[in-house]
Amino acid sequence: MNDTACELSGGHPVDSASDLGTMYKIVEIFHSVQGEGVHAGIPHVFIRFGKCNLQCEWCDTDFETFGEMAAVDILGEVMKYPSKRIILTGGEPMLNDLWPLHRLFKSRGYQLSCESNGTIEIPDGLLDWICISPKDQMYPQVKIRQRSGDELKCVYVGQDLQLYDGLMDGFSHHFLQPCYIDTESVEWNGKNFAMTESVVKQTPPWRLSLQTHKWMGVD
Numbered sequence: 001m002n003d004t005a006c007e008l009s010g011g012h013p014v015d016s017a018s019d020l021g022t023m024y025k026i027v028e029i030f031h032s033v034q035g036e037g038v039h040a041g042i043p044h045v046f047i048r049f050g051k052c053n054l055q056c057e058w059c060d061t062d063f064e065t066f067g068e069m070a071a072v073d074i075l076g077e078v079m080k081y082p083s084k085r086i087i088l089t090g091g092e093p094m095l096n097d098l099w100p101l102h103r104l105f106k107s108r109g110y111q112l113s114c115e116s117n118g119t120i121e122i123p124d125g126l127l128d129w130i131c132i133s134p135k136d137q138m139y140p141q142v143k144i145r146q147r148s149g150d151e152l153k154c155v156y157v158g159q160d161l162q163l164y165d166g167l168m169d170g171f172s173h174h175f176l177q178p179c180y181i182d183t184e185s186v187e188w189n190g191k192n193f194a195m196t197e198s199v200v201k202q203t204p205p206w207r208l209s210l211q212t213h214k215w216m217g218v219d
Ligand code: SF4
Pocket: 052, 053, 054, 055, 056, 058, 059, 060, 061, 063, 090, 091, 092, 117, 135
């Protein structure tokens, strides 16, 4: 175990060398305020993983630019911030074996959330909060394997909402999010907002989710 690992594992006899040495593809780790969904406004540390198994048209994440990082270094980076809440995002975080990170962070009292496209089943007990954002409005052939969780968050592009009938009961919160692309005009984004707002008003129990972090100009 190196010096950093010794320092971080002080008082945590459950840490294993294998967990600390597990390598992950990491785009970035940053501290910010969650901008959308139930936890909007709450500061979190975001761990953005590289790679994704989909290629959505509106994707604004460069998930192909990443570095290899050991779990011990991820731990060290996250522990620089005061927040005890982590969001695992991507790319698609569930392409990774997240149990080593689970063990390292849960033993230190962190709350683990994820934002996933739902195409990979999430093992029971791995996470405290599951947000699934299916992309089947664009990829009807892609099967959603994670069919339960805390938040179902769908980007609305005019699709038939019956698409989600089989998923609604598995989730506690249901969000429709206007498609927002920052390179598009204010009018283009405004039209999407108006369309989504109108559908939410007509179609309970959907709620409007806004990407307020984009409006605030933060990550
Ligand atoms: S699933 Fe998410 S990360 Fe992957 S391409 Fe689509 S929007 Fe981007």
